[in-house]
Amino acid sequence: MKTIFTWRKPLMLTVLSVLLGIISTTAQGTYQLVTSSAQIVSGGQYLITDGKSGTVGAIGYQNTNNRPAVNVTVSSNAITTTVATLSSDEARPYEITLGTGTGGTFTLKDAVNNTFLRPRTGNNNGLLGNASPENFTISVTSSGIATITGPASYSRNILKYNVSADLFACYGSGQDDIYMFKLVNPPSVTTSKASLSGFSYGEGNGPSAAQTFTLSASDLTPASGNISISVPAGFEYSFNGTTYLSSQSVAYSGAALSSRTVYVRMKSELNSGNYANTLSISGGGMSKSIPLSGSVTNVPLPVTIKDIKAFKEKEGHTIVWTVADEKAIHHYELEASPDALHFEPVGTITAKGLEQYSLQRTAVWKGKNYYRLNILEADGTNSYSKIIMLAENATAEELIVYPNPCTDVITVQNLLPGEVFELWNLAGKQLKTVVATQPVMLLDMANLPAGTYLLILNRKEDNIRKMILKK
Structure with a gap:
């Protein structure tokens, strides 16, 4: 399960740099643990911590060219600070905002003074503010451990957490792992129509004409997965207008599902009447329902x-x-x-x-x-x-009837308990109906006139027929 926390900064204004698009103090919203490269994007806002559960340290206000830790509590869905003096800069966690570097790298800016970040030169540890951007490579494991590495020209270029000093700085090796939490919006799904109605066809003439709507989703969690769509009995849907199903899934990535067209229609073989239910969309941390309604009419035939x-x-x-x-x-x-x-x-x-x-x-x-x-x-x-x-998927030979021709009684063999077989004449009149109580049943033909009869076994979706000659 993804670790998610929420930070609500009391009575603080979030300052937006129009020119650079950088939030200069911690934003109010939900922060999700980054466990996939798809969650690392330019323009994204992140908190960097030394852990992912319980009381952990998050990057705080700049202090002598390092970033001290600010205690926060990470639980399954929320983070709360344990520091009482939230009004002071030193007590606030600050975002790191990613920009676009060269060759797949990123630039880092902090929210304290809206400057780019870089490692310190020489043998000094530190994470400094800088007027010019520097390129960092960033990767994460599925468990959330992040590796943020600056240019190789710096001898100490790997961002880590120093337990003894309780701060974040750059080192050549050692120190503790760090984690990234991304500011995200609640997962959402958008459909071009809130409901679909007016499906119809005459009984025996289905399916109905299809209606369409567009579907898209954003800020999904996890960053990749599947969105499931299901429709109630009587309806079916398709992504291409050709292959219709009652339930299927569509994969998404990058925490979003790109816009696509969904075709919906009423199935064939429905009895006359009104049909109403909902199409369900779920997955990626969101769900939505679209009401469906339609009818099948009883159209009189010329015969x-x-x-x-x-x-x-x-x-x-x-x-x-x-x-x-x-x-x-x-x-x-x-x-x-x-x-x-x-x-x-x-x-x-x-x-x-x-x-x-x-x-x-x-x-x-x-x-x-x-x-x-x-x-x-x-x-x-x-x-x-x-x-x-x-x-x-069954053959007439599965049903054994003898003697045939017959004079008074026939034996019907290989029946299943509860199966129904019928005797008809060739004029289309049903003469007898028998419910099988055992594998072998006898059928009295003595009182019937000589002629040809039809024995029909209703076996699940099949009708098995035997012609019977009565002497």
């Missing part, structure tokens, strides 16, 4: 599709649908899709005033196969049926 089902065959699928009130229908076009989004025609049959139609498809996809009817009227207008799905 009543009483039922549409898909069945497995040894070679492909058979789609059967029963209709009523068929008027001015020219033909039915069967469409298939592997994802319920992108459909293609796979068969056509002319309307003939029948109560039941069927089409067979042999070139099926592995996994899920979605089907719908495109209903074409004589005047060229069209409408769609609901979408159904048949998964190509």
Whole structure:
């Protein structure tokens, strides 16, 4: 967990140098332990300490060309000074502000007298104010230990903490480690829209048209990580307008997420009704919710599709649908899709005033196969049926039925407790419904007239069909 502290300077004015952009006294805000190079940036304001938890020393007012330590208390989320005389300069911790050096280095300025800092010359220790900038290299470990090194022309150029003298100065080697805390703003997220509403489509015709908003975030903690976005049931979203998901993460770095477009829409296969919930954004120390609302309407079709089902065959699928009130229908076009989004025609049959139609498809996809009817009227207008799905992960051979042909009783084998199987005639009338209580069940056919019947097993997302001949 990142160590964070807050410093609130009582009744002190923060003086801003317009020319140099330097804060000349400790700013009020939140300071976060630096554990990544992404947190070391030009223009950033930092407190330098000799520790990262409990009572530690922070760089204070200049004292004989060194920086004495000022006691502060670092906890999980706040820092408070143990020095009572906050009104005196000597009792205040001071920021070091980073500027841009050459070749990836930084310049250092202190907040006491708004001057650049440099090591002392010769064999002297110290961290002096200087009229001209000097280049420092800065690196940190994941545990927060900072290495701040001045130009090699100085024999003592490494900023360290001297325990015995209780001050910060430059040394050639030895002394104690130092830590950097960066002044940060609270993590924030910005979206171009506060809510999304008005999603809609007619039942069976989804998904809805997509709506978009832009998303960006700043001052995130830690400096790199992931922001998660999730949408409720009935909705889905995408970063490219093509691949839609219900939940995914996007990586960020440099404590920020650059602006990007988010596409949101209502899913296909929803029943008619109103849908309302929230899209959730979280990560990097922030969270936000965007209300979503839409509806699916029940659009009357020019024909009543009483039922549409898909069945497995040894070679492909058979789609059967029963209709009523068929008027001015020219033909039915069967469409298939592997994802319920992108459909293609796979068969056509002319309307003939029948109560039941069927089409067979042999070139099926592995996994899920979605089907719908495109209903074409004589005047060229069209409408769609609901979408159904048949998964190509089970075969009709899993269900054993014998004897077939039969005379009075058939045996249905390889059932699971709770599974439901049905017996239909070819006119589309359901004759029997049986709930399996054991792996083998008997079905009485004695009172049925001779003919061909359809046995349907509803197995999870699949419908397995067997044709039964009654003598």
